[in-house]
Amino acid sequence: MTKSRHDKDVTIGELNRNKILSAAEQVFASHGYKGARVQEIADRAGLPKTNVLYYFKTKESLYLAILENIMHLWNSGFDEATVDDDPAIVLAQYIADKMEISRSHANSSKIFALEIINGAPNLNDFFKDQHSKWMAGRVAVIDDWIKAGKLKETNPYYLLYNIWGTSQHYADFSTQIKELQGTSMGQQDFENATKNLIHLILTGCDLTVPSEFR
Amino acid sequence: MTKSRHDKDVTIGELNRNKILSAAEQVFASHGYKGARVQEIADRAGLPKTNVLYYFKTKESLYLAILENIMHLWNSGFDEATVDDDPAIVLAQYIADKMEISRSHANSSKIFALEIINGAPNLNDFFKDQHSKWMAGRVAVIDDWIKAGKLKETNPYYLLYNIWGTSQHYADFSTQIKELQGTSMGQQDFENATKNLIHLILTGCDLTVPSEFR
DNA sequence: AAAAAACCTGACTAGATGGTCAGGTTTATC
DNA sequence: GATAAACCTGACCATCTAGTCAGGTTTTTT
Numbered sequence: 274m275t276k277s278r279h280d281k282d283v284t285i286g287e288l289n290r291n292k293i294l295s296a297a298e299q300v301f302a303s304h305g306y307k308g309a310r311v312q313e314i315a316d317r318a319g320l321p322k323t324n325v326l327y328y329f330k331t332k333e334s335l336y337l338a339i340l341e342n343i344m345h346l347w348n349s350g351f352d353e354a355t356v357d358d359d360p361a362i363v364l365a366q367y368i369a370d371k372m373e374i375s376r377s378h379a380n381s382s383k384i385f386a387l388e389i390i391n392g393a394p395n396l397n398d399f400f401k402d403q404h405s406k407w408m409a410g411r412v413a414v415i416d417d418w419i420k421a422g423k424l425k426e427t428n429p430y431y432l433l434y435n436i437w438g439t440s441q442h443y444a445d446f447s448t449q450i451k452e453l454q455g456t457s458m459g460q461q462d463f464e465n466a467t468k469n470l471i472h473l474i475l476t477g478c479d480l481t482v483p484s485e486f487r
Numbered sequence: 488m489t490k491s492r493h494d495k496d497v498t499i500g501e502l503n504r505n506k507i508l509s510a511a512e513q514v515f516a517s518h519g520y521k522g523a524r525v526q527e528i529a530d531r532a533g534l535p536k537t538n539v540l541y542y543f544k545t546k547e548s549l550y551l552a553i554l555e556n557i558m559h560l561w562n563s564g565f566d567e568a569t570v571d572d573d574p575a576i577v578l579a580q581y582i583a584d585k586m587e588i589s590r591s592h593a594n595s596s597k598i599f600a601l602e603i604i605n606g607a608p609n610l611n612d613f614f615k616d617q618h619s620k621w622m623a624g625r626v627a628v629i630d631d632w633i634k635a636g637k638l639k640e641t642n643p644y645y646l647l648y649n650i651w652g653t654s655q656h657y658a659d660f661s662t663q664i665k666e667l668q669g670t671s672m673g674q675q676d677f678e679n680a681t682k683n684l685i686h687l688i689l690t691g692c693d694l695t696v697p698s699e700f701r
Numbered sequence: 702a703a704a705a706a707a708c709c710t711g712a713c714t715a716g717a718t719g720g721t722c723a724g725g726t727t728t729a730t731c
Numbered sequence: 732g733a734t735a736a737a738c739c740t741g742a743c744c745a746t747c748t749a750g751t752c753a754g755g756t757t758t759t760t761t
Contacts, residue, residue, distance in 0.1 A: 285708070285758080303608075308521030311749060323710050326750065394517075431672075434660045442652030446645075458645075465691075473687045477679075499728080499738070525719060537740050540720065708757065718747075727738065 290328050292318040294342070297335050302380035305387065306336055306394075340388065340400060343381040346374050352407070356417035360424045364478070365471045365486040368436055372467040375444035376458075386441040408433075425479040432478065439470055504542050506532040508556070511549050516594035519601065520550055520608075554602065554614060557595040560588050566621070570631035574638045578692075579685045579700040582650055586681040589658035590672075600655040622647075639693040646692065653684050 296317035300309045311332050315322040329335035351367040375382050388394075389404070415429035443466055447458045458466070471486050510531035514523045525546050529536040543549035565581040589596050602608075603618070629643035657680055661672045672680075685700050 289708090305519040305522045307524075308519045310521075310747090312747095321710055322749090323751095324708085327709070330750085332749065431660075431676075435656075438656030438660050439653060442649075442656055446648045446652050462645075469687055469691055473683055477683055503738090524717090526717090535740055536719090537721095538738085541739070544720085546719065702761100704759105704761080706757105706759070709755075710752105711754100712752090714749105714751075716748085716750105719745095721744075722740105722742090724741100725739075727736105729734105729736075731732100731734080 286328070289318075289320065289324070292320065293325055293328055293335070294339060298339055298380040298384065301336060301339065302383045309336075311335075337400070339381065339384060343378070343385045344400075344403070346378060346381065347385070351411065354414050356414060356421055356423075359483075360415075360418045360478075361475060361480040362483050364432075364436075364480070365475060365483055368440060368471050368474060369467055369486065371436060371440035372443060372463065372470065375440050376447065376463050379444040379447055382441060382444040386437055386444075389437065427478055432474075435477075436474060439474070443470075500542070503532075503534065503538070506534065507539055507542055507549070508553060512553055512594040512598065515550060515553065516597040523550075525549075551614070553595065553598060557592070557599040558614075558617070560592060560595065561599070565625065568628050570628060570635055570637075573697075574629075574632045574692075575689060575694040576697050578646075578650075578694070579689060579697055582654060582685050582688060583681055583700065585650060585654035586657060586677065586684065589654050590661065590677050593658040593661055596655060596658040600651050600658075603651065641692055646688075649691070650688060653687070657684075 293314065297309070297314045299317060300314045304310075304313075309332070311325060312322050314335070315325045318325065325335075329338060349367055349370040351363055351370075354363045411433060412429040415424065415427075415432060418424035419426055443458075443463070447463075468486065472482055475482050507528065511523070511528045513531060514528045518524075518527075523546070525539060526536050528549070529539045532539065539549075543552060563581055563584040565577055565584075568577045625647060626643040629638065629641075629646060632638035633640055657672075657677070661677075682700065686696055689696050
């Protein structure tokens with residue numbers, strides 16, 4: 274029996290980094306970037322503040338680390354959609370993806386949506402650029418659908434924010450319900466909410482809800 | 488011609504108070520209570536910080552003044568609804584009211600909804616009490632509707648948060664669209680959004696949308 | 702078991718922040 | 732035009748905050 278690390282072993286660093294990220298997620302979600310205190314993050318992580326700053330040199334870098342994690346979550350089939358795809362299927366799946374993120378990563382979702390809704394005031398240039406490009410690409414696809422007659426004339430930004438805002442609200446809501454009553458929204462509740470939302474958004478665009486999302 | 492104030496005259500105090508409240512609304516809405524800086528509020532109001540603190544002794548009292556203003560906005564027909572009223576009409580009208588507030592008072596709406604969704608961490612006991620009572624009353628009415636067979640078995644908190652969250656999202660969204668494109672959501676856009684929302688929420692409760700809200 | 706790497710933290714600092722205060726000016730009232 | 736009330740603000744302060752640093756301990760590697 275050796276004391277050396279095996280591949281499957283978790284280093285103290287990994288463990289603490291995760292503790293910190295998880296604590297930071299909660300604090301940033303409830304107080305925003307400016308309002309979050311490093312000390313509070315440390316307390317929630319059960320570590321001294323200095324230790325938090327050992328792993329993440331600044332409050333900003335910790336925040337950006339969280340945003341980077343979240344960005345991966347936001348990847349979806351919509352990213353590769355083209356004018357040849359069916360907008361109803363692509364959008365319905367996108368809404369379902371967003372709802373799943375709201376369910377499984379409520380705090381992350383809250384932080385990222387807040388950042389985007391407020392015009393990304395805390396994102397550095399790299400992230401802003403990355404997100405702008407993604408945004409421009411999605412808007413272009415939506416515009417192409419409209420030009421191709423596959424989607425009614427609509428504001429692409431309106432549509433995207435609509436999806437984010439509504440699915441986001443379930444993230445806020447599910448957290449709150451849990452605190453108030455001790456019971457989370459169940460899987461079935463979320464499925465119903467997802468169907469409702471797909472119906473709302475798609476019919477708002479004069480699209481027919483694909484049978485697999487009904 | 489006299490220099491005395493007439494009833495219709497506005498004192499300097501009233502003017503400045505309004506400037507400050509309006510500036511504070513913006514800052515609290517975008518940074519939250521903790522993240523808001525008195526200096527930033529002063530800058531936006533075009534006044535020295537000391538002057539802001541002359542009118543509102545503390546940051547907290549300024550925040551509470553805003554919440555008090557908003558509370559009046561939240562009054563609606565739902566407050567006096569009883570089991571004898573038609574839930575479809577009461578709820579549809581309530582949603583329409585909330586949407587109108589999102590349209591006309593986006594920032595206020597954001598602050599108050601945030602406060603409630605986060606469990607009112609910054610509200611003093613008076614406000615908490617006032618709101619708890621309102622909440623208990625509304626939940627009781629919804630439960631009565633359910634017992635009377637006028638509304639399907641549903642979680643009353645879920646329903647209320649659903650209405651707040653979705654209508655709230657239009658407040659965030661409308662601000663953002665304005666910044667991105669220079670054009671606000673028009674009256675027609677908001678009417679459509681309101682109808683969509685009424686439909687979503689009511690059908691979610693197995694209620695039929697009253698014709699006047701269709 | 703020695704060296705290196707990773708980890709930890711108490712004491713500290715510079716700057717920001719909410720708030721005070723004392724002494725001023727302007728406005729309203731008689 | 733004198734008095735009172737309302738308004739204004741530069742200088743200041745106690746406290747909080749992100750971040751530094753130096754000197755330590757533990758873990759991993761060789």
